[in-house]
Amino acid sequence: MSGRSAALQPPSDAVTPVRHPDAPAPGELIGSHYGECFGCGDGQPHGLHLRVRAGEGLGITAEFTVQPAHQGAPGLAHGGVLTTALDETLGSLNWLLRTVAVTGRLETDFVRPVPVGTTLHLAAEVTAVAGRKIYSTATGRIGGPGGPVAVRADALFIEVKVDHFVHHGRQEEIRVAMNDPDQVRRARAFEVNP
Numbered sequence: 001m002s003g004r005s006a007a008l009q010p011p012s013d014a015v016t017p018v019r020h021p022d023a024p025a026p027g028e029l030i031g032s033h034y035g036e037c038f039g040c041g042d043g044q045p046h047g048l049h050l051r052v053r054a055g056e057g058l059g060i061t062a063e064f065t066v067q068p069a070h071q072g073a074p075g076l077a078h079g080g081v082l083t084t085a086l087d088e089t090l091g092s093l094n095w096l097l098r099t100v101a102v103t104g105r106l107e108t109d110f111v112r113p114v115p116v117g118t119t120l121h122l123a124a125e126v127t128a129v130a131g132r133k134i135y136s137t138a139t140g141r142i143g144g145p146g147g148p149v150a151v152r153a154d155a156l157f158i159e160v161k162v163d164h165f166v167h168h169g170r171q172e173e174i175r176v177a178m179n180d181p182d183q184v185r186r187a188r189a190f191e192v193n194p
């Protein structure tokens, strides 16, 4: 059974957003937004190491291979880890809009078990925007990009300023990030919208 809650239904005044002219080109590999991110960073040994590519229009694709460290039941991916993969893929849609947004709500359907060693082929797209609210949807398929759906999610992201992270993050990590020119460059890439 699946179905979105009312909070994930775009309001009547929602619009279809436009891909930002400076968005990564279709097919371009999008680097990690933060090296210590559990979803996409290289600095987390047990992280997902998600690899994300810009797609056409308002879409994005990603791949994640389930490792032994990601188990819930024996030999199967933990549901929370699969949700993280969906969340990270949906979060990467920020790059297409050049907007900084965080997950407000995320609803996941688990359709098929995902064994360790499986590569999850993820695809996500923005469906609507209403003010600061960004509506999006994602699927994770197994056996190939056209294989059966194993997980799917609908999400509501909320646009925030970069200050959100500076204000709420632990100072230790914030200081390191702000002293890292690569990290500052990645943050500035999002700050093109007023």
Ligand SMILES: CCCCCCCCCCCC(=O)SCCNC(=O)CCNC(=O)[C@H](O)C(C)(C)COP(=O)(O)OP(=O)(O)OC[C@H]1O[C@@H](n2cnc3c(N)ncnc32)[C@H](O)[C@@H]1OP(=O)(O)O
Pocket (backbone or CB within 6 Å): 007, 033, 087, 088, 091, 092, 094, 100, 101, 102, 103, 104, 105, 131, 132, 133, 156, 158, 160, 162, 165, 186, 187, 190
């Ligand atoms: C450097 C580059 C890094 C780039 C970083 C990219 C990171 C990507 C990582 C993957 C994504 C993540 O996991 S992000 C991490 C997980 N998420 C978080 O930590 C977010 C924690 N929550 C919050 O900080 C806050 O609740 C916010 C920012 C989401 C919203 O607070 P706010 O800014 O005060 O806004 P607020 O007025 O409450 O809400 C604005 C509108 O959204 C609606 N709204 C808000 N939350 C919800 C909700 N859960 N469900 C339904 N609707 C909601 C409100 O009703 C309102 O609608 P209306 O009245 O306007 O109609």
